Every structure is written in C-alpha cells, then in structure tokens.
Amino acid sequence: MERFTALDEAINREKIDVKxxxxxxxxxxxxxxxxxxxxxxxxxxxxxxRVKSAIAGGKKIDRExxxxxxxxxxxxxxxxxxxxxxxxxxxxxxxxxxxxDSFFVPDINGGGNGIETFSGDELVQQEPDASSFPxxxxxxxxxxxxxxxxxxxxxxxxxxIGEGRTLCIPxxxxxxxxxxxxxxAPLLKSINQLDEAALPIVRMFDRHATRVTSTLGWEQExxxxxxxxxxxxxxxxxxxxxxxxxxxxxxxxxxxHYFGAIPERxxxxxxxxxxxxxxxxxxxxxxxxxxxxGQFELAPMFEEANIAVDHNQLIMDVLKxxxxxxxxxCLLHExxxxxxxxxxxxxxxxxxxxxxxxxxxxxxTPKTNLLFLTFxxxxxxxxxxxxxxxxxxxxxxxxxxxxxxxxxxxAIISIFVGEHLSQVLDEVASRVKHGKSDxxxxxxxxxxxxxxxxxxxxxxxxxxxxxxFAFTGNKFEIRAVGSSANCALPITVMxxxxxxxxxxxxxxxxxxxxxxxxxxxxxxxxxxxxxxxAKPILFEGDNYSEAWxxxxxxxxxxxxxxxxxxxxxxxxxxxxxLFTSNGVLSEKELEARTEIYYxxxxxxxxxxxxxxxxxxMTQVVPAAVAYQNNLIENLLGLKELGVKKAALASQTALVExxxxxxxxxxxxxxxxxxxxxxxxxxxxxxxxxxxxxxxxKPYFDTIRYHCDKLELVIDNEMxxxxxxxxxxxxx
Numbered sequence: 001m002e003r004f005t006a007l008d009e010a011i012n013r014e015k016i017d018v019k020x021x022x023x024x025x026x027x028x029x030x031x032x033x034x035x036x037x038x039x040x041x042x043x044x045x046x047x048x049x050r051v052k053s054a055i056a057g058g059k060k061i062d063r064e065x066x067x068x069x070x071x072x073x074x075x076x077x078x079x080x081x082x083x084x085x086x087x088x089x090x091x092x093x094x095x096x097x098x099x100x101d102s103f104f105v106p107d108i109n110g111g112g113n114g115i116e117t118f119s120g121d122e123l124v125q126q127e128p129d130a131s132s133f134p135x136x137x138x139x140x141x142x143x144x145x146x147x148x149x150x151x152x153x154x155x156x157x158x159x160x161i162g163e164g165r166t167l168c169i170p171x172x173x174x175x176x177x178x179x180x181x182x183x184x185a186p187l188l189k190s191i192n193q194l195d196e197a198a199l200p201i202v203r204m205f206d207r208h209a210t211r212v213t214s215t216l217g218w219e220q221e222x223x224x225x226x227x228x229x230x231x232x233x234x235x236x237x238x239x240x241x242x243x244x245x246x247x248x249x250x251x252x253x254x255x256x257h258y259f260g261a262i263p264e265r266x267x268x269x270x271x272x273x274x275x276x277x278x279x280x281x282x283x284x285x286x287x288x289x290x291x292x293x294g295q296f297e298l299a300p301m302f303e304e305a306n307i308a309v310d311h312n313q314l315i316m317d318v319l320k321x322x323x324x325x326x327x328x329x330c331l332l333h334e335x336x337x338x339x340x341x342x343x344x345x346x347x348x349x350x351x352x353x354x355x356x357x358x359x360x361x362x363x364x365t366p367k368t369n370l371l372f373l374t375f376x377x378x379x380x381x382x383x384x385x386x387x388x389x390x391x392x393x394x395x396x397x398x399x400x401x402x403x404x405x406x407x408x409x410x411a412i413i414s415i416f417v418g419e420h421l422s423q424v425l426d427e428v429a430s431r432v433k434h435g436k437s438d439x440x441x442x443x444x445x446x447x448x449x450x451x452x453x454x455x456x457x458x459x460x461x462x463x464x465x466x467x468x469f470a471f472t473g474n475k476f477e478i479r480a481v482g483s484s485a486n487c488a489l490p491i492t493v494m495x496x497x498x499x500x501x502x503x504x505x506x507x508x509x510x511x512x513x514x515x516x517x518x519x520x521x522x523x524x525x526x527x528x529x530x531x532x533x534a535k536p537i538l539f540e541g542d543n544y545s546e547a548w549x550x551x552x553x554x555x556x557x558x559x560x561x562x563x564x565x566x567x568x569x570x571x572x573x574x575x576x577x578l579f580t581s582n583g584v585l586s587e588k589e590l591e592a593r594t595e596i597y598y599x600x601x602x603x604x605x606x607x608x609x610x611x612x613x614x615x616x617m618t619q620v621v622p623a624a625v626a627y628q629n630n631l632i633e634n635l636l637g638l639k640e641l642g643v644k645k646a647a648l649a650s651q652t653a654l655v656e657x658x659x660x661x662x663x664x665x666x667x668x669x670x671x672x673x674x675x676x677x678x679x680x681x682x683x684x685x686x687x688x689x690x691x692x693x694x695x696x697k698p699y700f701d702t703i704r705y706h707c708d709k710l711e712l713v714i715d716n717e718m719x720x721x722x723x724x725x726x727x728x729x730x731x
Contacts (some may be wrong), residue, residue, distance in 0.1 A: 001717075001720065002232050002720070003232055003719070003720055003721060003722050004266060005228075006226075006228035006229050006231070006232040006722060007228075007229065007722065007726055007730065008224075009228040010228045010229050010726075010730045010731075011508060011730060012307070013228075013265070013327055015224065015264055015268055016268060016274075016325065016326050016327070017268070018268050018271055018272045019331075020271065020275060021275075023262070025278050027309050028275075028278065028326060029278045029281065029283075030278075030279070030280070030281035031082065031279050032156050032157055032159075032160065032279045032280055032281070033157045033158075033160040033279075033280060033281040034073055034077075034157065035075060035155055035281065036052060036055075036155075037538050037637070038076060039051065039069070039072060040542075042072035042073075042075055042076055043068060043069070043072050044068070046094070047065060047068045047069075048182075050065055051061055051065060051069060051152070052430055054152065055152050055153055056211070056354075057211075058153070058192060058195075061118050061124075061148065063121070063124070064120075065120075066120030066121075066123055066124050066150075067119060067120035067624075068120075069120070069123060070118050070119055070120045070122065070123040071118070073085075073118065073123065073156055073167060073169075074103060074116065074117075074118035074167075077158060077167040078103065078116060078137075078167075080158050080165060080166045081165045082103075082158050082165035082166055083102060083103060083104070083165065083166075084101060084102045084103060084167070084378075085100070085101055085103060085118060085122070085166065085167040085168075086098040086099055086100045086101065086166055086167070086168055086169065086170065087099070087126040087128070087148035087150075087169050087171040088168040088169060088170055088171065089128075089171045089172065089173040089182055089184065090169075090173070090182045090183045090184050090313060090486060090488065091133040091134065091173055091181060091182050092133065092134045092136075092181060092182065092183070092593060092596050093133065093134060093136075094484065094486055096313050096314075096317065097128070097133070097447035098166075098168065099126070099172075100166055101122075101126075103116040103117065103118055104116055104298055105117050108197055123151050123169065124149065125148065125149050125150070126147070127145060127146070127147055127148075128147075128148055128149045128173070128494070130148055133146070133173075134181075134386075134596040134599065134600070135175065135181055135183060135592060135596070136182070136591065136593055136594070136595040136596045136599075137590025137592055137595060138177070138179050138200055138384065138588065138592045145175075145176040145223075146173060146174065146175050146176060146181060147173070147174050147175075147176070148171040148172065148173050149171055149174065150169055150171055150174050150210075151170045151171055151172055151184060151188065151306070151593045153188070153304075153306055153307075154170035154306055154307050154310050154517070155170075155307075156168060156169045156170065156283070157280050157281065157314075160276070160279075161321065163231035163700065167440060169243050170184070170310055171184075172184045172185040172188065173185070175402070177266050179586065179588060179589050179592070180585070180589055182714050183309070183486045183488035183489060183492075184309070184310075184488060186488075186492050186584050186589075187305070187306060187309060187488045187491060187584050188494075189308060189583060189584045189585075190214075190491075190492045190493075190495035190496045190499070190582075190584045190714060191213055191214055191305060193495065193496060193499040193582045193583060193584060194212060194213070194214055194495040194496075194498055194499045194502075195211055195213060196499070197498070197499040197500075197502035197503045197506070198212040198213050198351060198359070198375075198498075198499070198502055199211065199373060199501060200506055201375075201505070201506060202353055202359070202370055203369070204519065204523075205367060205368070205371040205557070206353060206355055206357060206371070209353040209354060209355045209357070210230075210351070210354055211353065211354040212353055212354075212359070212575065213305065213351070213352060213353055213354075214305040214349060214350070214351055214494065214495050214498075215302050215304060215305060215308070215349070215351065215352050215358075215475075216302065216303065216304075216305040216308035216309065216310060216491055217299065217300065217302040217303070217308070217348040217352045217475070218299070218300070218312050218346065218347055218348070219286075219297060219298075219299040219344075219346040219348070220293070220297065220298050220299070220312065220315060220316070220319075220345055221290055221295060221296070221297075221344055221347065221483050222296060222297075222298075222330050222331060222332055222343055222483065222485065223294050223295050223330070223331040223336050223337070223343065223345035224266060224269070224294055224296065224323060224328045224329070224330060224331070224731060225293070225294065225328065225331060225727055226327065226328060226329075226727075226730055227324070227327040227328055227329055228318040228327075229689070229726060229727055229730065230329040230721045232721065232722050233722055233727070234614070234615060234722060235608075235611050235612070235615060236329070236331070236336070236613055237610050238607060239333075239607050239608045239611055240331060240332070240333035240336060240484075241331075241333045241335055241336045241337070241398070241401075241608075242336060242337055242724075243336065243608055243611060243612040243615065243700065243704065243706065244612070244616070244620070244703075244707040244708060244711075244721075245338060245711075245721075245724045246709075246711040246712055246724065247338065247339035247721070247724060248723070248724045248725035248728065248729075249725075250293075250644050250725075251292070251293065251299055251339055251340045251724075252291050252292050252293060252341060255291070257289050257290070257291065257292065257293050257295070258289060258290065258291045259288055260289045261289075262287070262288070262289060263521065263731055264294075265326065265328075265731060266296065266731060268326065269322060269326045269328060270287050270298075272322050272325065273315075273318050273323075274287070274298075274325065277300075277314075277315060277317050277318055279687060280314055280317055280318070281311075282300055282311045282314060282318075283301040283303065284298055284299070284300045284315070285299065285300060285301055286298060286299040286300075290341065290343075290438055291340075292337070292339045292340040292341040292342075292728075293345065293728040293729055294337075294727070294728040294729070294731065295340075295341060301515075302348070302350070302475075305349075305491050305495070308387075308487065309486070309487045309488045309491065312345070312484065312486075312487050313411045316332060316484075316639075317515045319332070320332075322649075323370070328731075331343075331485050332484040332700075333398050333484060334398035334399045334401055334402040334482040334483050334484060335398060335402050336400030336562070337724060337727070337728065338704075339724075340728075342401060342402035342408065342483070343402075343482075343483035344402065344408055344479060344480070344481060344482060344483055345481045345482060345483045345485055345487065346477050346478065346479050347412050347477070347478040347481050347487055347490055347491060347668075348472070348475045348476070348477050348478075348577045349475060349476050349477075349478060349491060349494050350475040350476070351375060351498070351520075353620050356472055357371075358475075359372065359375040359408065360372065360375060360379070360471075360474055360475055360476065361473075361474035362474075370523070373424065374523065374527065374731060376417075376421070376471070377425070377527045377530050377531055377534075378498065378502055378530065379468055379476060379498060379501075380415055380417070380530070380531070380534045380538070381501050381505075381530040381533065381534045381538065382497040382498045382500065382501035382590065383413065383415060383497065383534075384415075384533065384534035384536070384537040385471060385497065385500075385501065385534075385539060386493070386497040386574075386575075387413035387537060387557065387558070388413075388558055388560075388569035388572075388575075388612075389493055389497065389569055389570065389575050389578065390413055390469075390478075390490065390493050390494070390497070391411060391413050391558065391560060391566050391569060392566050392567055392568075392569040392575075393489045393490045393492075393493040394478075394480045394481050394482065394485070395491055395567055395597070396482050396484070396485065396563055396597075396600075396601070396604075397478075397563055397564035397604035397608075397667075398482055398483075398484055398604070399481075399482035399485070399563070400561065400562060400563050402482065403480060405560065408479070408480065409468035409479050409480050409543055410466075410468070410543050410544065410548075410549070410559070411445070411559055411560055411561045411566070412468070412543065412548070412549065412552045412557050412558070412559045413468055413469060413480075413537070413557065414467060414468065414469065414537055414538070414539040414543060414548075414552065414557065414569065415467070415469045415470070415471070415537050415538055415539070416464040416467035416469070416470040416471065416538075416539065416540060417470075417538060417540075418464075418471060418540070419540075421471065422538070422540065424652045425531050425538075428524065428527055428531055429531040429532050429535075430526055431528070432524045432525055432528040434562075436539060443663060450511055456627075461660060464540070464541055464543070465479070466543035466544050467539070467543055468480040468543070478490055478494070482585075486626070487688040492584065495533045495584075496578060496579060496582050496584045497578065499582055500578055500581070501584055505526055505530070507698045508520045508522075508526045508529070509523060509526050510522075512525060512526070526611070533624065535559065536556060536557065536564050539551075539552075563597075563664060563689070563693070564598060564601055564686065564689035564690045564692075564693045565690070565693075567594055567597050567598060567601075567686075567689075568686075570593075570594040570597075571594055575590070576590060593596040595685045595686075598685035598686050598688070598689040599685050599689075601689045601693070602685070602688050602689050602692050604691045605693070605696060605697055606692065606696075607674065608700070609672055609696055609699075609700070610671075610705070611670075612670060612700060612703055613669045613673060613703075615721070616665050616669050616703055616707055617665075617666070617669055619697065619720045619721060620665065620707045620710060620711075620720075621666065623710075623714055623718050623719060623720050624658050624661065624710050624714060625632070625662065626715075626718055627658070627714045627715050627718050628655055628662075629657045631654060631655050631658075634649055634651065635648055635652065635655070638651075654712070654713065655712075658710065660708050661706040661709060662710075664701055664702070664706050665706050665707060668702050668703045668706075669699075669703060671699060671701035672696060672703070673708070675691075675696045676692075676696050678695070679691040679692050679695065679696055
C-alpha cells in the first residue's frame with residue numbers, strides 16, 4: 001500500500017548535509033543583492049548620487065540614468081554568473097511571477113557570434129502577457145497587453161536555483177490602460193500618502209525630518225511534512241490542507257513542542273534556508289518550534305514596508321524550494337490540520353522618520369512622548385474608523401478556518417494597548433478641557449503623561465495573544481493576517497487609513513489654531529476627541545470569550561466570520577472614498593480586485609470540495625467496504641461454528657455503523673456536488689462566493705466527521721491515507 005511505502009521512506013530518510021561558508025553571516029549577507037554599496041562600485045560618482053537621491057526622494061529616474069544603471073546591473077550579474085534577467089512582480093494570484101530573458105543576443109548579421117546586452121529600456125519596462133492573470137474584468141483574454149515597471153526603491157537580486165542564476169528586478173504590474181494589477185503599486189502609493197500626511201505633524205516636533213515611511217516586521221509560521229507522506233495525501237498536494245483526518249491521541253496538549261529542541265533534520269533545513277535568505281539580504285534572525293507538532297516560525301529584523309513585503313514573498317518561495325532539497329514539503333496554508341494550531345503571519349507595523357525616530361516608540365522627554373502619543377492615538381482612531389476594511393484585508397478561505405480558534409484572534413477587530421497606556425488615554429480624555437487651552441494645564445498634563453509612560457514601555461507592556469491588533473511596546477502587531485497572505489494588502493490598508501486620519505487630524509488642529517487656540521492646546525484637544533470617539537474599539541480582556549462577542553455587538557463592532565461577507569466591506573461607499581480620495585486605488589481598481597478575491601474564494605472552496613469528494617468516494621468508502629466485508633466474513637464463520645447471537649452483537653453493530661457512515665458519506669458527497677453545480681451556474685462573483693460559503697462548504701464538516709469516525713475503526717493496515725500521527729510526528 002502507498003501509505004506504508006511512503007511511511008517506510010520517511011522513517012528511513014537520511015538527513016541531508018548542508019555546506020556552509022566558513023565566513024561569518026556578515027561576510028556574505030546580501031551578496032546576491034544589488035545594494036547601494038554595490039551600485040556605487042559600478043557607477044560613475046555623479047550617476048550614483050543621482051540614483052541615490054531619486055530613490056530617497058521617491059522620484060523618477062530618467063532614461064539616460066537608467067541606461068547607466070542597467071549597464072552596471074548587467075556587469076554585476078554576469079560577474080555573479082547570471083545568464084538571464086526577469087521582471088519580478090506580484091500579481092493578484094498571491095504568488096510572485098517572472099518571465100526570464102537571456103542577456104545573450106546573437107549577431108543579426110549571421111556571423112555566428114553574439115553579445116550580452118541589457119538596456120535601460122529593458123530595465124525600466126517589460127511587457128508580460130496580462131490576459132491570464134486575475135484582473136477582475138479590467139482586461140479580457142483578447143486584451144493581453146500589460147506592463148511591468150521597475151521599482152528602484154527595492155533592490156534587484158540574483159536568484160540561485162541549482163546552478164542557474166537569474167537577475168530579478170522588483171517591479172509593479174499594470175494593465176495597458178494603467179490600472180494596478182498587483183499588490184506592489186497600491187502599496188507604494190499608500191507609502192507615499194502616509195509620508196505626505198505624517199510629515200507636517202512630525203515636523204511640529206522634529207524640523208530635521210524630511211520623510212516618513214511605514215516599517216514592517218513579519219513573523220512567518222509554517223508546517224513541515226515529509227515529502228513521501230505529502231505525496232500520499234492528495235488533499236495536501238492539491239489544496240494545501242487535509243480535508244479529512246482523525247486527531248491523534250497526542251497533539252499539542254502537552255505544549256512540549258513549543259520552543260522545544262529543534263529536530264536535527266529540521267535544523268539542517270533551517271540553516272540551509274537561512275543561508276539562502278541572508279545572501280538575498282533578508283535579515284532573518286529568529287527561528288523556533290511553534291505550538292503545534294510539525295509547526296515552526298521564522299522572523300526577520302524590521303525593514304521599510306515595501307522591502308519587507310518583497311522579502312516575505314521571497315522567503316515563502318525560498319522555504320518551499322529549500323524544503324524540497326531536504327525531501328520535505330513546506331505548508332503555508334492557514335489550517336493544514338484540524339484540531340491543532342494553524343499558521344499566521346503577524347505583521348508588526350510602525351512608522352519611522354529619516355532621522356531615525358520610530359513614531360510609535362516612547363521617548364525620554366515630554367516632547368518626544370507627546371509625539372509618540374499623537375501618532376499612537378491617531379492609529380487607534382484610524383483603525384476604529386476603518387476596522388471593517390482591515391477585516392476585509394485579512395479575509396481568505398484559509399484564514400476562515402483559523403480566525404477565532406484558540407490560536408488566532410477572532411473576526412472582531414479590537415485594539416489592546418495595555419494598562420499603562422490605557423491610563424494615559426484616560427488622563428488625556430478626562431483632563432483636557434473644552435474651549436481655549438490653559439497653557440499651564442497643558443504643560444502639567446504633558447509632564448504627567450511623560451511620568452506615566454515608562455522609558456522602556458516595550459518591556460513593561462503585557463501582551464494579549466487574543467487581540468487582533470495589539471500594541472507591543474513600539475509597534476502595533478496585526479495578529480490576524482494569514483500565513484499564506486501577501487503582507488502588502490493589510491499594510492496598504494494600514495498606511496491608507498493612517499494617512500486619511502492624519503490629514504483629518506491636521507485639519508482639525510489648523511481650524512482650532514485659526515480660532516485662537518495654541519498649537520499644543522489644539523493638539524491635545526483633538527487627541528481628546530479622537531480618544532473619546534474611538535474608545536469602543538479598545539479592549540484589554542479575552543477576545544476568545546463569548547462575553548466579548550456580546551459586548552462587541554453592543555459597542556457596534558462587526559463580527560463577520562466568513563470571507564465572502566467580509567469582502568463586502570471593500571464595496572461600501574466609505575471604503576471607496578477612502579482609497580480614491582487618498583489616490584491609492586481607483587474605484588475601478590478596488591471593484592476589480594474585490595471581484596478577484598470573491599473568485600479566489602470560490603476556486604479554493606471548489607478545489608477542496610472536489611478533492612474531498614474524490615478522497616471520500618475513491619479511498620475512504622472502498623476501505624470501509626473492504627473492512628466491512630472482512631467483518632461480515634468473520635461473522636458468517638462464527639455463526640457456522642455455532643457462536644451465539646448475543647456474542648456477535650458488537651461485531652454486528654460495527655457492521656451496521658460502518659454501513660450507516662458509508663451511506664451518509666455517499667449522500668452528502670452527492671448533495672455537495674449538486675450544490676456545487678447550482679453555484680457554478682451563477683455568473684456574479686459575489687453571489688457565487690456566498691452560495692459556496694453557505695450551501696457547499698457546510699457539507700465539508702459532515703463528510704469529514706464520518707470519514708474520521710471510520711478511520712477510528714477500520715483496520716490500520718487497510719487505511720489508505722497517512723494519518724495525522726504520521727504526518728505530524730514522522731520527520
């Protein structure tokens with residue numbers, strides 16, 4: 001049987017030895033990245049200054065300069081033994097995409113020779129086929145043209161696959177008519193909007209600051225499964241998760257895997273992928289066992305958000321490729337196994353100035369703490385105003401399995417700030433008076449705030465693992481993002497809602513100042529309004545509790561658990577105004593990508609339904625029938641021997657139970673197929689997604705329940721699929 005062949009192969013798998021450079025990590029870090037330092041060695045001094053200035057200021061690079069950069073990139077890449085180049089982009093599939101072109105161009109005169117070329121035009125723009133990527137109706141199949149355009153703010157890199165080397169150039173992806181068809185273009189626009197909105201407020205405190213950007217530190221959770229066992233589970237191969245599987249006697253209940261000793265084979269894999277990551281300039285620093293057996297986590301240092309997003313997309317690819325080298329498979333699905341923790345991707349988001357100030361980090365003076373408080377309160381107000389859009393940004397078919405379970409926050413968006421900052425907010429809300437300010441009172445309040453905020457707040461602030469949006473000392477941790485998600489979407493939303501809030505905040509301040517209020521008085525008064533308005537979203541308790549769900553409803557907070565209904569939040573007038581007024585997405589772009597998300601949900605559930613039906617009917621039911629026949633044959637033999645009927649009661653009952661479960665499985669698979677046919681007739685993506693959610697998906701639990709019950713009674717030698725105890729503990 002395939003299961004036992006795979007199990008034997010997995011058990012006897014030898015650890016693959018990993019060769020490591022004798023040098024320190026710092027000696028080979030970013031050696032495959034065209035960094036500014038690398039660029040400086042290949043460019044004329046004046047050209048380098050021009051490029052560096054353009055990148056720092058977010059300005060366009062002219063074609064003459066682009067030609068110089070292209071020549072430098074080509075020289076560097078060829079020295080690194082690269083033979084081809086590609087525009088590397090992030091379409092709305094959720095994965096990355098690339099089309100490779102050779103540097104080599106043959107002699108058109110037929111001389112038999114050729115030359116390696118790479119022009120500024122090839123660097124700046126390419127034309128991949130846009131017809132086969134999701135566009136939400138923006139492009140039809142016969143309208144194939146789309147463009148990738150160079151993003152100079154994210155450095156080019158060389159991807160090593162075996163002996164092959166390819167120069168990869170991070171780009172945006174747009175349609176022929178200019179609409180964004182990717183995650184990067186809106187992200188870059190949101191970063192620019194945040195800069196424009198935040199800088200005037202920052203300069204009230206720091207005149208030297210000239211730029212504000214968002215920062216991101218992501219934490220990537222994943223599972224590892226032996227390759228042979230993986231390929232023996234068609235559900236894992238096709239959907240990324242197990243659609244059936246009885247929980248083993250031991251799962252995660254002893255908490256012995258969490259932060260435990262890393263298994264030797266996994267350790268070798270980790271060292272291998274970390275080496276790959278470091279050469280790509282990804283500052284991976286943390287590794288550990290996660291809570292569930294077979295689950296692990298990695299985390300890098302904080303980076304500017306655009307680069308951090310690119311690095312997370314890269315690391316997911318590196319994880320999968322390196323895992324294959326070690327005869328493992330890396331699972332990035334949010335819930336590959338029932339009954340144990342799923343995987344998330346915590347997005348630790350903050351803002352920083354070019355003068356080195358983290359705007360969500362408390363300082364050592366009243367002035368710096370007032371700067372911190374200003375941005376801290378504005379984040380709370382921004383999330384309160386647009387919690388539903390943030391909920392939509394984390395919605396996916398995979399994440400629906402995870403949100404609200406015991407390892408992930410619920411679908412209710414709330415904010416945890418901790419005891420110290422709750423006290424600060426109460427002080428501001430209660431002590432700032434209406435009307436014109438009292439300068440002495442404001443000064444006293446600022447000093448009180450400074451006394452309450454500890455210098456090392458990050459060490460004195462508790463953590464709330466149940467909160468979907470928690471302040472953790474110098475950043476906000478968005479804990480509800482799914483493990484397979486592109487970070488760009490939630491970060492684009494965060495940047496946009498923050499930019500939108502800061503613009504409103506500045507306008508309110510300016511209006512008060514025009515009426516005769518002092519600058520500090522106006523600032524504190526608007527902060528007071530923000531705190532009092534946004535209080536309903538602040539929650540310090542157990543987000544898993546039923547009491548919180550009831551309380552959240554009283555506060556007017558939404559609790560939308562299913563993706564098709566969460567995506568509705570992207571279609572509100574409020575959401576459209578948010579993105580269009582801030583120039584991040586046009587109404588057409590927002591509607592298109594929302595339709596893509598609906599379609600993606602349908603396709604994911606459709607695939608799971610088909611593989612569940614196939615496994616149930618072609619593997620579980622035949623195994624159950626075969627075992628049932630063995631029982632019947634045994635019963636008949638015992639009857640011939642004259643064994644009394646009472647003594648055969650338990651075996652007879654088992655035969656009947658198996659028959660009932662087989663019948664229930666067959667009936668529900670048939671009904672699920674009919675429900676799917678009904679849904680497939682619908683053309684509207686939103687309606688189809690909701691029918692799949694409400695009328696197809698509910699069959700999953702019933703079919704799974706009876707399949708899993710059969711797994712408990714069928715002879716182990718006859719069960720065709722690797723069991724949870726094998727998938728999770730054999731490595």
